[in-house]
Amino acid sequence: MTVPETTTVSAHKDTSDALRPHAEHAFAAELAALAAADDRPRPARWLLSPWAVARYLLGGTLPDGTVITPKYVGPRRIVEVAVSTLATDRALLLLGVPGTAKTWLSEHLAAAVSGDSTLLVQGTAGTPEEAIRYGWNYAQLLAHGPSREALVAGPVMRAMTEGATARIEELTRIPADVQDTLITILSEKTLPIPELGEEVQAVQGFNLIATANDRDRGVNELSSALRRRFNTVVLPLPATADAEVDIVTRRVDQIGRSLDLPAVPDGVDEIRRVVTVFRELRDGVTADGRTKLKSPSGTLSTAEAISVVTGGLALAAHFGDGVLRPADVAAGILGAVVRDPAADRVVWQEYLETVVRERDGWKDFYRACREVSA
Structure with missing residues (x-):
């Protein structure tokens, strides 16, 4: 035809x-x-x-x-x-x-x-x-x-x-x-x-x-x-964290190639961390279901996660060693979460201290978020 x-x-x-x-x-x-x-x-x-x-x-x-x-x-x-x-x-x-x-x-x-x-x-x-x-x-x-x-x-x-x-x-x-x-x-x-x-x-x-x-x-x-x-x-939000990580990874990879940013595979751990933060705050509960959380005023959508990771890759490429690290995504996450400086900052601080601080393997991320939140 x-x-x-x-x-x-x-x-x-x-x-x-x-x-x-x-x-x-x-x-x-x-x-x-x-x-x-x-x-x-x-x-x-x-x-x-x-x-x-x-x-x-x-x-x-x-x-x-x-x-x-x-x-x-x-x-x-x-x-x-x-x-x-x-x-x-x-x-x-x-x-x-x-x-x-x-x-x-x-x-x-x-x-x-x-x-x-x-x-x-x-x-x-x-x-x-x-x-x-x-x-x-x-x-x-x-x-x-x-x-x-x-x-x-x-x-x-x-x-x-x-x-x-x-x-x-x-x-x-x-x-x-x-x-x-x-x-x-x-x-x-x-x-x-x-x-x-x-x-x-x-x-x-x-x-x-x-x-x-x-x-x-x-x-x-x-x-x-x-x-x-x-x-x-x-159109629903992604049903699982794995599906959302896959979406973010694919889109960031496509955007990154057009901007000559570092390869996504080097930052998959940070992508999963960004997605986890967004999903927990969006759902009002931690991934294991044990801790209830307050949700911020923003949507914390998959599109915003893509934006945060892309911005982090740009920081890593131009002001770091090319590998996506917690410090590269911390400021972007803060900007996405804290839309209302009064109410959302309280939500973010509580999340940092009650969830992120106690989570195994997240110490570098906690320190980076504390630094940009100060």
């Missing part, structure tokens, strides 16, 4: 100097190998079959020996439901606490389905309706009035005309009246252009992925009419 034209064009862009290449460029070899080996039915304008999209996300080894690295570490069924939703006329809403890989998963889904993850609307409190619908080239508008030449298509309109996957990040941060612009798009698959007396009809292959942070409930809650247009998939 042939690769969609939009994918072919996107794949040939020069991204050799990109600090963070888009998923379709960073994993182009894997996507090409999957496309070559994929003999299952593909929905219209999909780069891969739903089965191959799931394999791309979950990882595995192809018959020719090509290793597909996992992009999402979590329950297989979540990925299968997300992929199968995109193969229907229902839009997909990825919901979860901060740091549960909502954006990461949406990017890779779009890359594997359409070969283009860049049709993106970033939701904020100031996102205008034009960002979702369309805007105007005002020079053309003033000179010639409303016309197709003066119209500037937004990412969603482009996805509709190309049969691609659009993405909207942080949907619940967008004002409610702007959110509701999506209702007609998702239900009727059309986008009216009243200024021209026309409409854009979505072609086969079009769908939309939105993400939302469940900590934002009550900010701009989705209307019931809009929520019905989505199939909601809730």
Whole structure:
């Protein structure tokens, strides 16, 4: 089966100097190998079959020996439901606490389905309706009035005309009246252009992925009419410490290679320590279940653990011996835990003195944390 034209064009862009290449460029070899080996039915304008999209996300080894690295570490069924939703006329809403890989998963889904993850609307409190619908080239508008030449298509309109996957990040941060612009798009698959007396009809292959942070409930809650247009998939935090260590290690390794930082294997012990601290404070209990703890105000997500370890690797590379040590991650952990200087500092100090101080093999970590906390 042939690769969609939009994918072919996107794949040939020069991204050799990109600090963070888009998923379709960073994993182009894997996507090409999957496309070559994929003999299952593909929905219209999909780069891969739903089965191959799931394999791309979950990882595995192809018959020719090509290793597909996992992009999402979590329950297989979540990925299968997300992929199968995109193969229907229902839009997909990825919901979860901060740091549960909502954006990461949406990017890779779009890359594997359409070969283009860049049709993106970033939701904020100031996102205008034009960002979702369309805007105007005002020079053309003033000179010639409303016309197709003066119209500037937004990412969603482009996805509709190309049969691609659009993405909207942080949907619940967008004002409610702007959110509701999506209702007609998702239900009727059309986008009216009243200024021209026309409409854009979505072609086969079009769908939309939105993400939302469940900590934002009550900010701009989705209307019931809009929520019905989505199939909601809730992304959980990693179920086990081993799974979270694996996620952090993989992502830090990918980021580190692009920044010429030290190899991750030299710092696996510190990664596990960071993950342990985050999980215990997040859960309000030590890993052995014996000691109850107060939880700080922050989320202490996997994404924040990745940030702490990456920052620690940079310290080790530029101001140390290249090996990740407790002193390299201590300041990052303090910054992640103590968001509210008054309340969170008390939580952190109690944790240091009652848990970290008494834990075997953690003396260097305790001293490093005490030093930055003083």
